[in-house]
Amino acid sequence: MTLRSAPVTRLPAVLALLAALLASTAPWATAADAPTVSLSTSRAGTGGTITVKGDGWRPRTLLMLLVCGQSSPARGVVGGTNSCANGDGRAVTTDARGGFSRKLPVVEPPRPCPCVVHVASVTGPAKTRSDAVLVVAGHPVKPLPAESEGRLSMVTDARLDGSSGLLTWFGSPPARTLTFTVGNVGTAPVKDPVFQVGTSHGVFAPAYEEQQWRGTVPPGRKARIELPVELTAGAHGNYLVSLKYGGQVLAEQPWGVGRPWGVTLFWALLCVVVPAAVFRIGMAVVDRLRPRDRYVPGRHRGAQRLAELTARLPKARPPRRSPRPAPAQDPAGVAASPTTTLPWFTPDTGPGATTAGQLSAPPDDSRTTKGNT
Structure with a gap:
């Protein structure tokens, strides 16, 4: 029983030792709750350079470093970013442990001192800031406005x-x-x-x-x-x-x-309308320059060409009819009924008739074309 219970009694001590080792090997676990900023020197002249270091910031966070006037670490930048030299600021990204080191040029801010180096986060869900006092040599100094002002x-x-x-x-x-x-x-x-x-x-x-x-x-x-x-x-x-x-x-x-889908729809319609308009203009130009004496089939010229061909066709004229002879009248004044005359004989005379009206043979006393004058 004693040998089996010995490892159980030592287990809490082993866990406590492991927790202590993890705490010692994880520096971010003991980092300060608020981010801090330190300067290589607290007094510098215009044109110089200082080194700004920070610790306790959120890892992999983009920060902005500015020299601001009318500011203090307790009250922050009283006049806002208009009191800072925004054109000479610097950006830096924190490392995996939340620290950084960056050189910053010393310039005169637009407002008089007291001055600070203002460090603020740019990215991240929560905005954090920290200020460090900086004395800019030769820059005018003016007291901060009283706390009694409205905020x-x-x-x-x-x-x-x-x-x-x-x-x-x-x-x-x-x-x-x-x-x-x-x-x-x-x-x-x-x-x-x-x-x-x-x-x-x-x-x-x-x-x-x-x-x-x-x-x-x-x-x-x-x-x-x-x-x-x-x-x-x-x-x-x-x-x-x-x-x-x-x-x-x-x-x-x-x-x-x-x-804005309306812009997309506009460009889509423009890509359809413009080519169609160019095609119609081109067809109109081709129709203008097309020779007129040559027949070119097409829908828009079919009716016109058919009318031209119809106008060129000769006009049809009705056949001429010979005037019908008037019917012969007998001595009594009664018009005789028309009869059909055959080339060799008539109905009244046959081929063997010897009347004066026969046509088969000439009479004896008639003149002939041979030997008669």
Whole structure:
């Protein structure tokens, strides 16, 4: 009994040892909950280069590195990306452990310092950021605005309103209205806030455009805001609409756009109509240049050719009839009935008759053609 129970008593200790070994060989298991950013130097002049390193980020994630003014690690980029040197930013992709190392040129941001190196994720379901303080030598410094200013935050129910019409089916730019509710969590009213609305397709980063909302949000109050969103003509597929304010992404809404089948139908009809029109024009030109004195069979010239041949035929004339002789009359004035005259004799005289009307032989006292004058 003792030999059989010994392996069972040692099993928990073996499992604990394996768990400790796995924890020591998996550095990502002990990584920090929030991503971190460190700089090779916290002070540099314009034109120099610093090395930015990060740890604790999501593996295989695209990050954007920017030098921003009017910012702090606690409050982030107060003025949004308009306070950053966007043209001199750099992109980097984290490795399998969530770390990265990238050189970044030192430039003067559009806003005065305090300045930071702002690192934010571009891809991924959740947007993360981290800032590191950087002193840009020679750049002006201005205190950050007081915390008493108004600050907007996203509340709920962001959605895209609207539908596609008939013109969209023929390639017109699809348009929607981004409707959302924001709340002022500051102590001062926010007047005419400027939002950034961007659209992205596939794996591409969103292209943001600034849109200003006319109105005032009192402190501790909410406001319903509507902003127009429009894509390019002929756009179709799956899009993502993003909303930013103060450098923070407030909402993201998917947008599925159907294919403009009207454009496809138009090109299909064009491929049929144009060749048919060219064929008809060519046939008309050939008909114009065709010689007229040569008969060429065809449906459109058959009736005309038949009329020409009919006009050339001689006209049929009725046969001439000789006038009938008037019937002979007897001395009493009664018309004699017509009789048929035979070449040698008549009904009244036979071949042997000797009357003056016989035709078989001439009389004796008649003149002949021989010897008579």
